[in-house]
Amino acid sequence: MPELKTEFIPLLPLNNAVVLPGMIVTIPVEREEAGAAIAAAREGDGLVLLVPRVEGKYASIGTVAKIEDSRKLPNGVDVAILQGLHRASVGSAAAGTGPALRVLAQEAQDINPLTETSHVLAREYKALIENLLELRDQSEVFQMVRNIDRPAQLSDLAGYSPDLSLEKKVEILETLDVELRLKKLIAWTRDTLADASLKNKIRSDVAEGMEKRQREFLLRQQMDAIKKELGEGDSDVAADYRKKIEEAGMPEAVRKEVERELGRLERTSDQNPEAGWIRNYLDWMLDMPWNKRTVDQFDVTEARRVLDQDHTGWTTSRIASSSSSPSASGAMPAAWRSPAAAARARSSPWWGRPAWAKPHWASRWRAHWVASSPASRSAASMMRLRSAVIAAPTSGHCPDGSRAPSKRRARKTR
Numbered sequence: 001m002p003e004l005k006t007e008f009i010p011l012l013p014l015n016n017a018v019v020l021p022g023m024i025v026t027i028p029v030e031r032e033e034a035g036a037a038i039a040a041a042r043e044g045d046g047l048v049l050l051v052p053r054v055e056g057k058y059a060s061i062g063t064v065a066k067i068e069d070s071r072k073l074p075n076g077v078d079v080a081i082l083q084g085l086h087r088a089s090v091g092s093a094a095a096g097t098g099p100a101l102r103v104l105a106q107e108a109q110d111i112n113p114l115t116e117t118s119h120v121l122a123r124e125y126k127a128l129i130e131n132l133l134e135l136r137d138q139s140e141v142f143q144m145v146r147n148i149d150r151p152a153q154l155s156d157l158a159g160y161s162p163d164l165s166l167e168k169k170v171e172i173l174e175t176l177d178v179e180l181r182l183k184k185l186i187a188w189t190r191d192t193l194a195d196a197s198l199k200n201k202i203r204s205d206v207a208e209g210m211e212k213r214q215r216e217f218l219l220r221q222q223m224d225a226i227k228k229e230l231g232e233g234d235s236d237v238a239a240d241y242r243k244k245i246e247e248a249g250m251p252e253a254v255r256k257e258v259e260r261e262l263g264r265l266e267r268t269s270d271q272n273p274e275a276g277w278i279r280n281y282l283d284w285m286l287d288m289p290w291n292k293r294t295v296d297q298f299d300v301t302e303a304r305r306v307l308d309q310d311h312t313g314w315t316t317s318r319i320a321s322s323s324s325s326p327s328a329s330g331a332m333p334a335a336w337r338s339p340a341a342a343a344r345a346r347s348s349p350w351w352g353r354p355a356w357a358k359p360h361w362a363s364r365w366r367a368h369w370v371a372s373s374p375a376s377r378s379a380a381s382m383m384r385l386r387s388a389v390i391a392a393p394t395s396g397h398c399p400d401g402s403r404a405p406s407k408r409r410a411r412k413t414r
Helices: 032-043 116-135 139-146 151-160 166-174 178-230 234-248 252-267 273-287 300-310 316-324 339-346 360-371 379-395 407-413
Strands: 006-014 024-028 047-054 061-072 078-094 102-107
Touching: 006 032, 006 078, 032 047, 032 061, 047 078, 047 166, 061 102, 061 166, 116 139, 116 151, 116 178, 151 166, 151 178, 166 178, 234 252, 234 273, 252 273
Parallel strands: 006 047
Antiparallel strands: 006 102, 024 078, 047 061, 061 078, 078 102
16 A cells, blocks of 8 residues: 655635545635635745635635646736645644644545446436536536546546535535545436436427417417408407407306407407307307396296296196196006006007107097096907007007008108
8 A cells, every 4th residue: 555645735715615636627816714724835845725714614625736827917906816626634733833824634535446336326327417518508517527437537527517505515625435425416417407408408498488478479469461451350259259258257167268269269360160150159159147146036927927937828727637637647547557458558560669769549548548447448459459559550440440540651651
């Protein structure tokens, strides 16, 4: 195992930044302690220890960086360009070293830098970064990431990420295990990718909705201009319908369907027959009393007067008398109430048919039977009557002696 290098290096605290190994950063030299550290580094080998300071507390691990260049910006601010070299633990400070604070820095080596697990995690992390950059339309940045093969170097690129907070970057700096470092980055990147995907979807939906409304507005303007040239005034009709729909007080589901049909009407030409159907539908929906209520009338006497007035000739006494007759009530004679008689009656071709579907002679003989006296309604007479009624269409004669209508006469009659 190679011997770790230990030396006293000027300390440069960083309040709002974290520099990881391999990063190239520009640091303004505005504070007194920063200027002293840069000056002391120039007098020596050009090395400086960059240590993050969060809420007045120094991190346990810093980054040894080399001063590549220093210059003055057009606004008069002095800056220093630094490149991170490796991690180093922060030791004790040396006394009497001038205005710059020099601390004992011991190089901190990475753990599990080239294992198979670290390479698998690196490939997964690289794929997440590619998806995130592609989602943000920054695919050209991924070309730099694609050329990195070392897992430790790939994980240290997280210092450039704007999605990681200062605390998370400090945690990455202090994590020496490369596998653990990549696992943390993968979990954080997944959350960032999910948030970015959701924001992108919302942004796309909003933009699509705005584009759709703008497109519809332009198309409506063009349609109005075309109809104006053709002498068609459907735009006023559509506006009238929209005003009526607003005042109708329809439920939300009904209103949505009506507005959809109104949109179809606006896109349909007057020469299309469907335009008339749509207008009929809209008129019918607008005539419905959606937000109107009526007072119920429970006066039975008034209801009887209205019924007697509307149904001429059908007085209440006549309705009561007709309802009590056997032909109106449909009561079955006592002789027909046996199971055998009921089964024979159901075998008739006219069983269960309404009066208008039966031959005229069958209806007439039913009336004769109802008007006859109860004494004459013996089982034998009713069976003879049933046999005669069933056989009448075949023999061509009705039970009363009249001739049954032939098929040809029945067709002509119909």
